Amino acid sequence: MAPMDKVVSLAKRRGFIFPSSEIYGGLNGAWDYGPLGAELKRNIKEAWWKDMILSHDETATMSSAPSSFAMVGLDSAILMNPKVWEASGHVGGFHDPMVDCRETKGRYRADQLVIFQLIAEGSHLPGAGFKDLLFASPGEAGKTPNAELLMPHKKRIKAIRKKLEMDSEFQIKPIENALTKDALRAKIFAPGASKPGTLTAPRSFELMLKTKVGALEDKSSVAYLRPETAQGIFVNFKNVCDTTRVKLPFGIGQIGKAFRNEINPRNFTFRSREFEQMEIEFFCKPGDSDQWYKYWCDRRLQWYLDLGIDPSKLHLREHSSRELAHYATGCADIEYSFPFGISELEGIANRTDFDLGQHMKASGKDLRYFDDTETDKEKRRYLPHVVEPSAGVDRATLAFLCDAYVEDEVGSEQRIVMKLHPRIAPIKTAVFPLVKKDGMPEKAMAIYRSLSKNFNSFYDEKGAIGRRYRRQDEAGTPFCITVDGDSISDNTVTVRDRDTCEQLRLPAEELVAYIDNQLTH
Numbered sequence: 285m286a287p288m289d290k291v292v293s294l295a296k297r298r299g300f301i302f303p304s305s306e307i308y309g310g311l312n313g314a315w316d317y318g319p320l321g322a323e324l325k326r327n328i329k330e331a332w333w334k335d336m337i338l339s340h341d342e343t344a345t346m347s348s349a350p351s352s353f354a355m356v357g358l359d360s361a362i363l364m365n366p367k368v369w370e371a372s373g374h375v376g377g378f379h380d381p382m383v384d385c386r387e388t389k390g391r392y393r394a395d396q397l398v399i400f401q402l403i404a405e406g407s408h409l410p411g412a413g414f415k416d417l418l419f420a421s422p423g424e425a426g427k428t429p430n431a432e433l434l435m436p437h438k439k440r441i442k443a444i445r446k447k448l449e450m451d452s453e454f455q456i457k458p459i460e461n462a463l464t465k466d467a468l469r470a471k472i473f474a475p476g477a478s479k480p481g482t483l484t485a486p487r488s489f490e491l492m493l494k495t496k497v498g499a500l501e502d503k504s505s506v507a508y509l510r511p512e513t514a515q516g517i518f519v520n521f522k523n524v525c526d527t528t529r530v531k532l533p534f535g536i537g538q539i540g541k542a543f544r545n546e547i548n549p550r551n552f553t554f555r556s557r558e559f560e561q562m563e564i565e566f567f568c569k570p571g572d573s574d575q576w577y578k579y580w581c582d583r584r585l586q587w588y589l590d591l592g593i594d595p596s597k598l599h600l601r602e603h604s605s606r607e608l609a610h611y612a613t614g615c616a617d618i619e620y621s622f623p624f625g626i627s628e629l630e631g632i633a634n635r636t637d638f639d640l641g642q643h644m645k646a647s648g649k650d651l652r653y654f655d656d657t658e659t660d661k662e663k664r665r666y667l668p669h670v671v672e673p674s675a676g677v678d679r680a681t682l683a684f685l686c687d688a689y690v691e692d693e694v695g696s697e698q699r700i701v702m703k704l705h706p707r708i709a710p711i712k713t714a715v716f717p718l719v720k721k722d723g724m725p726e727k728a729m730a731i732y733r734s735l736s737k738n739f740n741s742f743y744d745e746k747g748a749i750g751r752r753y754r755r756q757d758e759a760g761t762p763f764c765i766t767v768d769g770d771s772i773s774d775n776t777v778t779v780r781d782r783d784t785c786e787q788l789r790l791p792a793e794e795l796v797a798y799i800d801n802q803l804t805h
């Protein structure tokens with residue numbers, strides 16, 4: 285099985301992630317988190333909230349923050365006044381160009397089609413067949429080009445980009461323009477097509493999901509499911525300033541659902557139509573935004589590393605100046621080497637005063653900050669600049685799942701173990717009686733009950749002890765506690781470490797302190 289298939293299969297088998305409404309055949313781009321997945325995702329969100337909002341002071345002093353700062357949280361509505369999306373540029377601007385293959389009925393985002401140009405040129409790249417090179421799963425239409433495999437052919441791809449006047453694979457517009465040319469499309473082989481020229485010209489695909497609010501169904505009842513949580517923060521900027529009296533620099537963080545009508549939901553939960561974001565809008569004095577941008581890039585990268593992500597798989601990709609939006613002065617992606625290729629986990633952007641400026645213009649409300657530390661009276665009111673670290677909860681969850689998946693051997697036995705950081709592991713402790721007699725189940729149950737008050741715990745008395753360990757290894761449970769014959773006489777238990785399989789013996793009354801210490805260090 286390919287590495288990604290193994291993760292998907294374990295996620296389904298152990299109840300991390302299920303297809304949404306599976307008994308009806310599912311719904312493309314929507315996923316449900318099962319009992320283990322719900323805990324994992326919740327732990328990731330809680331770690332983010334604690335580290336970024338609640339205890340940011342600790343991290344600020346430990347790290348190289350340019351100055352002290354405040355952080356507050358927000359929970360804004362998914363449904364907002366549609367004028368928000370006009371001001372933000374999402375209505376009218378938030379669309380992807382797509383092309384369809386008339387023969388295979390495959391649908392592709394135009395930016396994926398740079399790859400097809402390689403094919404159009406008849407370039408059979410050396411090594412594997414070109415489909416293996418180009419797509420994560422050979423033959424599957426609409427998959428992300430496999431960035432890692434394309435690496436050796438960088439020079440060639442660069443030449444093709446140049447020909448199409450593209451600066452980057454991620455710039456859609458020039459590709460879209462190129463694909464409007466019939467002559468070019470006539471030469472392109474779509475994946476799986478028997479002949480060239482089966483692609484339609486690009487068409488705009490509205491990315492916002494529309495709904496209707498209220499009893500009437502007319503133009504005035506149109507509303508959108510928010511495509512990002514960020515705008516909820518911008519439109520509440522004044523409310524937060526007025527009610528909390530926070531001073532610059534400060535950040536507002538929010539976790540919540542977002543919806544995009546993606547053309548091609550793909551790579552398991554990586555690109556979904558319903559997903560969750562963890563976003564910060566960090567407001568600062570205009571002259572300080574470069575320093576804060578740098579700070580947030582480092583801080584956010586470190587967060588994934590502190591939660592155990594393999595450093596060799598995590599990258600910070602700084603966008604070239606030509607890739608930047610017209611208002612942005614800096615943008616970087618935190619990327620992870622997923623089994624299907626290197627892809628974005630989080631974006632960090634220096635957005636200047638663009639968003640607040642847009643909302644001030646469109647709403648007619650003065651959104652300027654009053655800076656009472658400014659000595660020059662004329663300069664006391666201004667729009668702060670904004671640094672935005674914007675992360676996807678589902679993508680982080682998927683990266684943690686892929687990173688944790690390990691197949692190894694214990695003695696002569698093969699096992700699958702999810703080496704999740706103890707902070708985010710769904711179950712922290714599992715308690716087993718060695719056998720179902722001699723008072724062991726009763727003692728184990730009493731220990732389980734006391735641990736459950738502190739940590740998500742699991743009790744299991746069924747089957748051979750080795751099997752019970754294996755099941756917890758797959759769930760990513762860092763500590764398994766076994767009650768044996770000695771436990772009855774001396775009140776000690778064994779604690780088995782998930783990763784090393786080493787066991788130590790501890791008095792039962794020390795368990796909570798021991799595990800607590802392991803979870804916080």
Ligand code: GAP
Pocket residue numbers: 511512513514544546553554555556557558559560561563628629630631672674675676677678679
């Ligand atoms: N406010 C800025 C913003 O929304 P974005 O790069 O479009 O920026 C930020 O999205 C993050 O949200 C991405 O880095 C990704 O983690 C997550 N995200 C975006 N679209 C997604 C999708 N269709 N499925 C899952 N996660 C998505």
